[in-house]
Amino acid sequence: MSLIPTLTETLSRARADLRMGLPVVIGGYLAAAVETVSADRVAAMRALGPAVLAVTSWRAETLKARVYDGDVARIEVPLDADPRWLRAVADPAGDLMTPMKGPLRSARGGDAQPHRAAIALAKSAQLLPAVLMVPIADAPEGLTHLTAGPALAQLATEAALAPVAAARLPLLSAENSKLHIFRPDNGEAEHYAIEIGAPHRDQPVLARLHSACFTGDVLGSLKCDCGPQLHAALNAMGQAGEGVLLYLNQEGRGIGLANKMRAYALQNQGFDTVEANHRLGFEDDERDFRIGAGILRKMGFGAVRLMTNNPRKVTMLEGHGIRVAERVPLITPRNRHNTGYLDVKAQKSGHLL
Ligand SMILES: Nc1nc2c(ncn2[C@@H]2O[C@H](COP(=O)(O)OP(=O)(O)OP(=O)(O)O)[C@@H](O)[C@H]2O)c(=O)[nH]1
Numbered sequence: 001m002s003l004i005p006t007l008t009e010t011l012s013r014a015r016a017d018l019r020m021g022l023p024v025v026i027g028g029y030l031a032a033a034v035e036t037v038s039a040d041r042v043a044a045m046r047a048l049g050p051a052v053l054a055v056t057s058w059r060a061e062t063l064k065a066r067v068y069d070g071d072v073a074r075i076e077v078p079l080d081a082d083p084r085w086l087r088a089v090a091d092p093a094g095d096l097m098t099p100m101k102g103p104l105r106s107a108r109g110g111d112a113q114p115h116r117a118a119i120a121l122a123k124s125a126q127l128l129p130a131v132l133m134v135p136i137a138d139a140p141e142g143l144t145h146l147t148a149g150p151a152l153a154q155l156a157t158e159a160a161l162a163p164v165a166a167a168r169l170p171l172l173s174a175e176n177s178k179l180h181i182f183r184p185d186n187g188e189a190e191h192y193a194i195e196i197g198a199p200h201r202d203q204p205v206l207a208r209l210h211s212a213c214f215t216g217d218v219l220g221s222l223k224c225d226c227g228p229q230l231h232a233a234l235n236a237m238g239q240a241g242e243g244v245l246l247y248l249n250q251e252g253r254g255i256g257l258a259n260k261m262r263a264y265a266l267q268n269q270g271f272d273t274v275e276a277n278h279r280l281g282f283e284d285d286e287r288d289f290r291i292g293a294g295i296l297r298k299m300g301f302g303a304v305r306l307m308t309n310n311p312r313k314v315t316m317l318e319g320h321g322i323r324v325a326e327r328v329p330l331i332t333p334r335n336r337h338n339t340g341y342l343d344v345k346a347q348k349s350g351h352l353l
């Protein structure tokens with residue numbers, strides 16, 4: 001067995017580096033996440049050459065910056081720009097207060113793959129997708145090195161999931177329950193499966209793929225329908241005597257809790273849930289639904305009666321080898337805080353509510 005880190009391992013390191021504010025080397029560029037990099041490091045990087053800020057086309061659109069590279073844009077960092085400028089371009093929190101950051105110029109021509117890989121890495125680290133990039137000939141010792149193409153391909157690859165531990169866990173909604181922990185091989189968050197009763201593996205199982213929502217599931221937030229959906233699903237499985245609920249750690253539709261709170265702050269300014277994601281530079285849904293399909297397969301389930309209002313979950317499961325024998329709607333009460341959110345999900349994300 002080789003002791004040299006694999007690409008998956010190197011990517012996991014690179015993710016941790018970005019979160020710590022350390023630059024990584026991607027295809028001839030030093031790349032650092034604007035959100036975490038210190039002013040000193042920014043100065044040291046910019047002393048090396050002309051800097052650009054890699055952002056997604058969504059963020060560029062809000063900033064009125066030209067997009068020449070499809071899904072990413074390379075915004076030129078003016079020589080007199082200070083770290084505050086970088087943050088203001090990266091983070092939409094102050095967009096309404098200080099709309100003028102420009103005129104912004106976008107770099108054109110040449111290879112944008114390193115920038116695309118840097119954005120994908122920042123997203124996978126659940127950081128704002130805005131990366132400061134400077135070309136470099138000889139990188140200092142000790143930095144993590146990546147090649148753009150393979151890094152991008154690996155980041156898009158389905159993670160392998162290993163069962164780690166399982167034990168009985170009697171629940172209020174179902175005494176005969178078991179909690180299973182699954183660990184992905186890419187260093188990302190673990191996911192959980194709650195198995196209720198002893199469902200047959202050769203029949204469609206009552207199932208729910210629930211994405212983590214700290215605010216709704218734990219705190220009882222009234223802004224979304226997550227908490228009531230979680231409990232309604234567990235109760236239905238308890239009553240039926242069997243079922244499987246996957247608790248997927250894809251907080252905030254995959255952008256992480258910090259970014260979800262940024263999105264909520266934008267919602268306080270009047271943007272809806274989809275617009276807020278876009279202004280931050282994210283897609284409206286960044287979840288990888290293959291994880292759910294992978295866990296179901298690992299547990300021996302090939303067909304489900306899926307509790308969801310989201311038709312994308314149905315298509316994604318079917319596309320990844322799990323037959324959806326039936327879609328079971330999961331409608332929970334509206335209140336004055338979540339009604340707008342539910343309407344936007346229905347209008348923009350195709351939820352059947
Ligand atoms: N980015 C973002 N995420 C949100 C917001 N409100 C809730 N979420 C997240 O949205 C996800 C909702 O997950 P689910 O309930 O599994 O998914 P769904 O797509 O609504 O589909 P069903 O509930 O199955 O119909 C959770 O990860 C929440 O944390 C929001 O305003 N912005």
Ligand SMILES: [Zn+2]
Binds near residue numbers: 213215216217224225
């Ligand atoms: Zn929620």
